[in-house]
Amino acid sequence: MGEAYQSIFLQFYREEKVKSKQMNHPQIRVAIIEDDDTIREGYAYLLGNEPDFAIAGKYVSYEQAAQTILADEPDVVLLDVQLPGIRGVDAIPQLKKMLPDVQVLVLTVYESEEIIFTALKNGAAGYLTKNISSGKIIESVKEVMNGGGAMSTGIAKLVIQSFQKNMSSPLTKRETQVLEGIAGGKSRSKIATQLFVDLETVKTHIKNIYLKLNVNSKDEAIKIARESKYI
Numbered sequence: 001m002g003e004a005y006q007s008i009f010l011q012f013y014r015e016e017k018v019k020s021k022q023m024n025h026p027q028i029r030v031a032i033i034e035d036d037d038t039i040r041e042g043y044a045y046l047l048g049n050e051p052d053f054a055i056a057g058k059y060v061s062y063e064q065a066a067q068t069i070l071a072d073e074p075d076v077v078l079l080d081v082q083l084p085g086i087r088g089v090d091a092i093p094q095l096k097k098m099l100p101d102v103q104v105l106v107l108t109v110y111e112s113e114e115i116i117f118t119a120l121k122n123g124a125a126g127y128l129t130k131n132i133s134s135g136k137i138i139e140s141v142k143e144v145m146n147g148g149g150a151m152s153t154g155i156a157k158l159v160i161q162s163f164q165k166n167m168s169s170p171l172t173k174r175e176t177q178v179l180e181g182i183a184g185g186k187s188r189s190k191i192a193t194q195l196f197v198d199l200e201t202v203k204t205h206i207k208n209i210y211l212k213l214n215v216n217s218k219d220e221a222i223k224i225a226r227e228s229k230y231i
Contacts, residue, residue, distance in 0.1 A: 035080065076102065095123075114177055
């Protein structure tokens with residue numbers, strides 16, 4: 001009987017010690033929504049081996065996450081914007097509705113201005129591109145958890161530039177996005193993919209850009225647009 005009580009006491013002591021440690025040094029619970037298996041497991045390995053983090057859940061889509069994420073209780077969600085089913089940017093408001101205090105950190109290859117601002121408008125706490133270092137990912141999760149707004153350098157620059165543009169530009173929002181893509185060295189097909197439109201639509205936008213700026217080449221269009229702060 002004495003041994004039984006001793007065993008119960010030791011178990012209780014261990015549990016209380018763990019609780020005390022968690023209260024003094026609470027881990028940040030991170031959920032990952034990413035359809036690429038290698039990338040998803042890479043994030044989980046990276047953060048799971050850090051003492052300040054615990055992996056709350058791993059999901060291939062928003063639909064899968066919605067089934068258990070409420071019970072998984074993440075503090076931060078790492079989210080890709082291009083997912084099967086509901087897009088990541090469209091899932092942000094739904095995640096925030098289920099978990100009002102959760103911080104959503106977008107981590108993606110997409111650098112489209114439209115996607116970036118849609119994500120931020122929908123409640124994302126930060127926006128990172130996947131070419132950043134593992135150290136920056138760790139730092140950014142902590143940053144959004146502390147109320148900051150984490151962004152890759154290129155994304156932050158794009159956001160700042162968007163506020164410096166000439167508001168009297170003759171170009172539509174979509175034409176501006178297309179021209180920015182061209183100025184960034186992206187192919188027409190790449191621009192079409194990032195803007196979720198077909199190639200012919202991009203070609204039509206380029207034709208309209210040339211007409212509005214009265215130019216005959218992309219180099220002329222970029223030069224005039226930059227001088228006039230249209231991009």
